[in-house]
Structure formats: structure tokens, C-alpha cells
Amino acid sequence: MKKIVEPAQTQRTIAAFLSFLLVFILLMVIAVMNAPTMGGHSVMASSQTYLAEVKRTALPFLGVIAIGALAIGFVVSRMFYQVWPNKKNRVTMLMAYGFLAPYLIITLIFTIGVILFAFYISFTDYDIFTSPVWVGLANYQKAFQGFVDPTQRDFVQSLYNVAWYSLIVIPVQTSLAILLAVLVNAPIRMKQFFRTVFYAPSVTSSVVITLIFMWFYLKTGYVNYLFSNVLGIFNIPWENVLWLGDPRGLIQLIVTAFGGNIPSAQWFFRGPSIAWMAIMFQNIFTTAPTFMIIFLAAMQDINPTLYEAAAIDGASKRQQFWKITLPMLRPIILMVVVLGTIGTLQVFDQVYLATSGGPLGTSLTPVYLTFREALGQQGPIRMGYGAALAFILAIIIFSVTYLQRRFIERGTEHY
């Protein structure tokens, strides 16, 4: 017995050691790639100049990562040590990680690695061309300065904007999607046809849709034409609106109609601007059909005997919808609301193309600000600040989707 154990023992020790080295080196290479150093031509000229720069500025960062890499390497080596003696398991494990390698390596570099880097630079002043300078929490403080200093309100205002955006867009697009799904799911001929036709506009890119809508929203565009014609039937005069350039807010319009006034210092009482609501409308137009597809698939999974039983008991179609369809769709509604939240809090394409954040910052969004800071499109490049904004947004997204989960799932116990 001992004769066989001995060589196997050394073999598995070597395997464990090699796996440890492999994982550790891989993780450290990824860390070095994402080390917080300056970029630019002189530094990136060769690997020597880059490594010298890493050594000069990024050792604390690498040190912290190294501790994590040691721990992960240890776990992996222990796994190898345990699995190694069994040939079948060993082969399967090696092959499985081989199959997963492209995903794992790409994710470690382009998701985990870059996030660690972003987290570090969010505490620094950083513009790719000079070394990051540690500033502590200054970037995070600056983000919320808009609460005290109205001239620095960009980020606070962008949060205010996306809050309105998700509050209006998510309920509307979700209920429209359910309505469309119910219409298509009815016992009709050409169900496939309608499903395809309804969904088709949603497959095109947001850039295409935005450009077309920008043209619709012109002062001489179809939207004004539609309003003036429809209102013309009732003899109500219509003055053409510059949709994407009108900063007047929803609440402001109502207050003004009653003779009141909201001064610009109290911008946060003005509500979403006309320009911002125009973008909301366009967004709902393209996302409602997408979510319709999801609801439709879920509705077809509902057991038909439920409806048959309800029909025998004399439930009307309307009752069946409220008492069977809607409760059964609850998990899907949760998914659609969560996806909608993640999407709406990160609006970018429409803003970049149609409004560039204006008018008066009423269509600024956090992602647009992050983009602007990163490329220095307004003032200097401030990547540290941009990264801090992105992290604040991420925390908000996590908390909101978590609350939605809690809130919507709590109601499911009844069913």
C-alpha cells in the first residue's frame, strides 16, 4: 500500500503547488495590467517603463491585491490537492476549467480587474496622463456638493432626473407591456404575426430610434403637427414647441397655469422638463414591446386549467385577469421592473445624441456625466471623480433593486 501512496503523494503536492503558482501569477498579472498608474506614450513605450511606473506608484494597490490572490491561490491549490488522486475527477476538473477559462480570464481582466482599479482611483485625482494623487473621500463629497452649492449641482440634478425617469417610465412601460401581451395572447388567429410585428421596432438600435424621434420633435416636426391637428378639432390653439430644447418642468407648467411661478433657485420643484419627458416617451415606445415578449412567454406557461376552473365558477375575463394572470406573472413583473430600473437609471444614448444633458441640465444623467468627466468634454479630464459618480450610481441601483425584490416578493406569500 505504502509504495503506491508515496509517488502519488508527491505528485499531488506538486500539482497543488503549481496550481497555486498559476492562479497567483495570473491574478497578479491582471492586477499589474489594471494598476493605477499614469498611461501615455512615455510610460507605455515598453514593458520596462510601465513596470517601473507600477513600482513607483502602485505598490500599495498591488499589495492589497496580492493578499487576495494568495487566499484564492490557497483555496484553489487545496482543491487540486483533494481532487488529484482520483483520475476521473481530475480529468473532468481540468477540462471544466479549460472550458471556463475564456470566460473567467476575460471577466477577471475586464470586469473584476477594472472595478478594483476604478475603486482605487475614485479616491484619487486622476487623468490618465499623470500619476493618481490620493484625495480620500473628496470626490464623493464633491458629488453631493450640489445640495449646498447650486452651481455644482450637476450630479445631484442628474440623480433627480433619472429618479423621475424611472418613476414614470417603469410603471408605464410595464403596464403597457402587460396590456400588449394580453391583447396578443387572446385566442386570435395570426398570433405569431402580431407578436412579430409588435416586436420589430424594438430590434433596431437606440441610435436609429433617437435620430428618427429627434426629427419628429423638431419645431416643424410631426409631433407638433399632430398636436395642432388633434387640438384643432376642439378649436384649441397650439403653439409649436421645441420639444428637445424646452426646459420647462411638468410641475412648473401646472403651477404657471394657475398663475404661480417657481424660480430657478428652486429647480428641484420644477419636475421633469418637457425635453426629458419627450425622451421618456421615446424610451417607452421601444422598451414596452420588448417586455411584452417576456410577458407573453410567461402567460403561455400559465396552466390553462386554472382559467377553465375559474370559468366554470363563473369568473369573468376581467376577474380572471386580476385573480389569475396578474398573480401568476408576479415573478416576471419583478424581473421586468428590476431590468427596467437597471436600464432607466443608466440612460445614455438618447441623452448623448438628442440633448447633451440640456436644456438647463434637465436631461443630465449619471452615466452621461461619467462619460463627460472621463473624456474631459467639459473642463479637465477627471477620471477619479467620474469613477466615484459611477460607484454612487451602482450603490443606488443595488439598493433600489434590492428593495423592489423585497417589496414585490413579500406579496407572493398569498398565492
Next chain:
Amino acid sequence: MTAIPQKLDLKNIGIKPGKPVLFYFGLVIRYLVLFAIGLILFTPFILAFLGTFKTDAEIIAYPPSFLPQNWLWENWVKTWETDIGRGGTFPRWLFNTAFLSVTVAVLQVIFCSTAAYAFARMKFPGKNFVFNFMLASMMIPGAVTLIPSYVLMSKLGLINSFFSLIIPGAVSAGGIFMLTQFFKSLPKELEEAAFMDGASHLQIYKDVMLPLARPALLTIFILQFQGMWNSFLAPLLYLNSADKMVLNVALSIFQQTYKAQWNLTLVGAIFNAIPVLILFFLFSKYYITGVAYTGVKG
């Protein structure tokens, strides 16, 4: 309104008189509503398509016209011949977009399917951990990786290189997740037989699973193709030299260059929409199952 329901009424003997009329009336209304919704959803494309043939003056005239006065085909030629210098031409942008979309979609099919096979059919230590890690990584909002990815790309010298989109786009958690679910739903008998014959996991993946998974692989291909074709923020950041741009980014520049010449911009927009729409009508079944499965487009 009464003639049609009464005709249909004759075929339905046994149903109480009066009720069928209402029933068919409701049915007609239902179809009308559905057609109306379909029409509304297509209106932007119809109007934009008609707009591509209008003159510079007509496109911004008020009140806007429905049909163009003269069908100006030159607009399409003019857009196709756009040249902003330094190799930035319309056919070039179209090629860039198509090349990137096909490459990324093919790589996704390969790498997502191998990973999904490992998750669905192989037993190995750490599987649950890696799978949960993947699910968690899907929760990370794209905004967080925006700046650091740009920095990494510029350090690696990949700005204005197609690799900046190809490498991170070669595999996705969403694609792996969808294929894993699909592989799990396949019957195990076939591979068990193959195992008996001494086949390895690699052979089973290649010879048993891939042929069975053809519809799911096609779905991944189509969704990823569409995702890349429609993506905007990443190509806007990474590919900004005139000859490397994709159509979406070029379109945003179009709009800024042509300003009031909306007819030309609209040609570009329709050009961009047509390939995806054709692909969609050819493979709508796969599109729809894919979206219904994962809830994500692209």
C-alpha cells in the same frame, strides 16, 4: 357593421341569437385595435423611410408632408458616398459594423457554449461558486466599468483597434446562463450512451451537444449580433478614428455635420435599421425565444 356578423351568424347555429353578433363585433374590434397598434409602432420607420426621399427644404417644412413631392433617390446615393476624410466612408462603416458583429457573435457561440457545457454537464469542485460568481457579475451596472475599461484599453494600446470590442465581447454571462439552462433541459440518455462507448467530455460536447443545441446557438448568435450592431457607448469610447468607426457612432457625427439635412441622416438611420430588421424577420422565432428566456437583448 351589421352585415358581416349576420353572415357569420349563420354558421354558428346553436348559439343564442344576438350574442354572436356582439361576439363577432368584439372580434373585429380586437383585430382593428391590434392592427392599429402595429401601425403606430411602425409609424416612425414609415415616416422616416418616406423622409429619406424628400428635399432639404421639404424635410423641415411645416406642416410636414406625408409623401415626398418628388422621390429623390439621390439622397441615398449621397449618403452612400459620404466621405469625411482619413478613410471615413459609408461603406467602410458598414463593413466595420458587420465585421465586428459577426466576429463577436461567432466567438460568443464558441465560448459561451463551452462554458455552459461545463456548468450543465460536468461535476467539478468550485462549480457552484463560479456559477454564483457569474450570476453576481451580471448584476454589475455597466456604468462602473466605463472609465476603467477605457483606461485599460488605452494602456494596452487598443484604442482604435477592433480588439477593444472583440476581446471583452467574446463571452458574456447572459449567453452562458441561457445556454446552461438549455443544455440542462436536454435528455441525458444520448451522452450516457456515448460515455459507455468511452467518449470524452470534449467529444460529447462536440458530437452530441452542439448538434442538439443548434437552435439555442443560433439564438445566441442572433442576439449577440444584434447587440453588437446596436451598441453605441463602447464603440463611441474606443473607436473614434474616421476609418474605424461603426455605423452608430458615424450616425451621431452625421447628425452633427448635416444638421438641418435630416433627409441624409435618416437615410443613414434606415440603412442601419434594415439589416437588423431583415435578420429579425428571417429568424423572429429565435429572437423571441431568446429574449423571453433571458430578458436581455444583446
